[in-house]
Amino acid sequence: MLEDRNKGDEAKMRITVVGLGYVGAVAAAALAHSGYNVVGVDADWERVSAFRQGSCPFYEPKLPELLSSGLAAGRLRFHHPEEMTTPLGEVILVAVGTPSRSYGGTDLSQVRAAIRWVPQYEPGSAVLVMKSTVPPGTGLRLVAEELVNSGLRYVANPEFLREGQAVYDWFHPGRIVIGGENEEAITLVKKMYTGIEAPLLITDITSAETIKYAANAFLATKISFVNEMASLCERVGANIDDIARGIGLDPRIGQSFLRAGLGYGGSCFPKDIRALDFCSAVKGYNFELLRAVINVNNRQRLLPLQALHAAFGTIKGVKVALLGVAFKPHTDDSREAPALDIARLLVEDGAEVRAYDPQAMENARSLLPEKVVLCESALEALRGTQAVVLVTEWPEFCELPWEQVSRVLVPPRLIFDGRNALDGRELMRLGFYYRGVGRSGPRWEQRHQENNQ
Ligand code: UDX
Numbered sequence: 001m002l003e004d005r006n007k008g009d010e011a012k013m014r015i016t017v018v019g020l021g022y023v024g025a026v027a028a029a030a031l032a033h034s035g036y037n038v039v040g041v042d043a044d045w046e047r048v049s050a051f052r053q054g055s056c057p058f059y060e061p062k063l064p065e066l067l068s069s070g071l072a073a074g075r076l077r078f079h080h081p082e083e084m085t086t087p088l089g090e091v092i093l094v095a096v097g098t099p100s101r102s103y104g105g106t107d108l109s110q111v112r113a114a115i116r117w118v119p120q121y122e123p124g125s126a127v128l129v130m131k132s133t134v135p136p137g138t139g140l141r142l143v144a145e146e147l148v149n150s151g152l153r154y155v156a157n158p159e160f161l162r163e164g165q166a167v168y169d170w171f172h173p174g175r176i177v178i179g180g181e182n183e184e185a186i187t188l189v190k191k192m193y194t195g196i197e198a199p200l201l202i203t204d205i206t207s208a209e210t211i212k213y214a215a216n217a218f219l220a221t222k223i224s225f226v227n228e229m230a231s232l233c234e235r236v237g238a239n240i241d242d243i244a245r246g247i248g249l250d251p252r253i254g255q256s257f258l259r260a261g262l263g264y265g266g267s268c269f270p271k272d273i274r275a276l277d278f279c280s281a282v283k284g285y286n287f288e289l290l291r292a293v294i295n296v297n298n299r300q301r302l303l304p305l306q307a308l309h310a311a312f313g314t315i316k317g318v319k320v321a322l323l324g325v326a327f328k329p330h331t332d333d334s335r336e337a338p339a340l341d342i343a344r345l346l347v348e349d350g351a352e353v354r355a356y357d358p359q360a361m362e363n364a365r366s367l368l369p370e371k372v373v374l375c376e377s378a379l380e381a382l383r384g385t386q387a388v389v390l391v392t393e394w395p396e397f398c399e400l401p402w403e404q405v406s407r408v409l410v411p412p413r414l415i416f417d418g419r420n421a422l423d424g425r426e427l428m429r430l431g432f433y434y435r436g437v438g439r440s441g442p443r444w445e446q447r448h449q450e451n452n453q
Contacts, residue, residue: 014089024095164330179208230438240438316350324392
């Protein structure tokens with residue numbers, strides 16, 4: 001576990017975190033771990049009472065331990081807004097949701113509600129730190145529209161936490177970005193990160209907001225680029241794994257975010273890229289590259305359906321196992337997960353779908369079509385199916401006893417590896433028909449040919 005950082009003067013600072021989703025809860029628990037007195041506030045009573053008991057209402061590795069130690073040390077408390085009686089402290093973090101509107105814009109109602117609530121309890125000159133992802137220009141608007149005469153000072157401090165690694169990322173960030181206009185306020189936010197080693201970038205408010213969108217858009221562009229290359233690889237007979245490694249070894253490009261597959265999902269990338277596209281359009285700029293990134297990403301989700309149609313002709317009545325309904329491994333989050341679209345498409349075409357995920361079954365239940373059979377284990381999902389689509393590369397799936405799996409599957413035993421996470425050659429040796437995304441080597445067409453020779 002991490003070293004307790006309850007030492008030094010900075011330990012005296014009081015911090016309130018408004019909004020206890022992934023970002024807010026991790027920030028609250030991590031700041032308490034760093035020695036600050038932290039109050040987490042959320043409008044959901046159930047969530048507040050779960051956190052009070054040290055239980056985390058969502059799956060985030062290492063967060064439960066951090067919550068327990070903060071509660072035990074008495075430095076971490078949780079309240080419903082209606083229960084607040086004391087001032088909120090020197091620093092108030094806003095980490096509420098900023099969901100997409102249907103037209104692509106950002107719904108700021110939770111942010112505005114939080115900002116209107118704060119001055120009732122914090123009449124002083126506290127620093128209001130915006131952790132929620134808000135479109136470029138929002139901070140300045142909020143200052144002008146909501147904060148005049150409040151005494152509060154506004155600082156944009158975007159977060160770059162990855163779900164599933166959020167606690168690690170908090171203590172080991174790639175950089176800390178602070179956007180503000182008031183020196184004292186910036187100094188206080190810097191102080192909040194005492195003990196955390198990372199390059200510090202001080203900017204104006206709008207630039208800080210834009211950095212967050214640019215980072216997500218660039219990473220999504222890398223993913224869509226590698227997926228475009230994978231499609232080309234299939235046509236020229238090259239192998240995307242080698243291409244990704246071959247370009248990634250160039251330090252100017254880097255190895256990360258070059259895994260070809262079913263594309264990105266989650267609570268951030270899809271929403272933020274749509275929002276940046278919308279923001280550009282509103283400002284009269286046609287951000288063509290972003291449109292292409294979005295289109296490629298949408299197209300990737302069709303790959304398993306196309307492959308199964310090619311293999312079976314019609315997929316009506318075909319039994320398919322979906323492995324993974326979280327948008328990526330090590331999270332229980334299914335928001336905008338590729339599995340949801342894939343399941344809908346398969347069910348619409350008459351396939352009989354069985355699904356399993358180690359953590360996300362509860363969240364995915366209401367998001368998946370009713371006809372999908374939700375299973376208790378991977379082997380249960382696989383039993384009696386003719387085809388498997390690996391959607392999320394959980395280690396549990398990569399390490400499945402495939403010889404045993406081959407006995408529970410029925411012919412033709414197709415595996416569509418949507419994350420290029422499995423050993424295709426080994427699977428073909430075991431008698432499966434295998435297909436990855438842009439992998440030239442093992443493909444099920446090849447086995448067909450071998451069988452017919
Ligand atoms: C992302 C950003 O990484 C984080 O900095 C920001 O604060 C929030 O959004 P997260 O949504 O947790 O974090 O997921 P991330 O690990 O970045 O993956 C995003 C998606 O891209 C996943 O669906 C993942 O499967 C996909 N992905 C990632 C690929 O398809 N290929 C890759 O090479 C990498």
